[in-house]
Amino acid sequence: MTGDTRKKEDQELIDKACKAYGIDKKYVLGAVVDRKVRLAVTAVIVTHGGKKVKFSAGDKVTKLTHTEVTGEEEAEAKKTFFRRVADGLQEFRHRS
Numbered sequence: 035m036t037g038d039t040r041k042k043e044d045q046e047l048i049d050k051a052c053k054a055y056g057i058d059k060k061y062v063l064g065a066v067v068d069r070k071v072r073l074a075v076t077a078v079i080v081t082h083g084g085k086k087v088k089f090s091a092g093d094k095v096t097k098l099t100h101t102e103v104t105g106e107e108e109a110e111a112k113k114t115f116f117r118r119v120a121d122g123l124q125e126f127r128h129r130s
Contacts, residue, residue: 044077051077051089056097061104081105 044067061082068076077089083105
């Protein structure tokens with residue numbers, strides 16, 4: 035296996051891992067492919083949020099939260115307001 039072929043395969047595995055975890059490329063702090071065990075090639079990714087994840091082809095994973103990926107707090111939760119209507123109170127969400 036040539037070096038170019040291996041680099042391409044490594045990049046494809048990293049891309050699959052990012053897609054599986056829901057990580058945008060701009061939030062990847064570092065990524066490497068671990069080939070210590072011949073049968074289990076694993077991509078290791080560190081995000082700007084400080085989350086370190088491992089991925090092997092075919093793994094079932096759960097997507098990361100916005101904070102785990104970006105390191106930024108999620109937007110403030112939408113507040114629920116009530117307004118008086120003729121037959122009582124009506125609930126609605128504030129749009130920002």
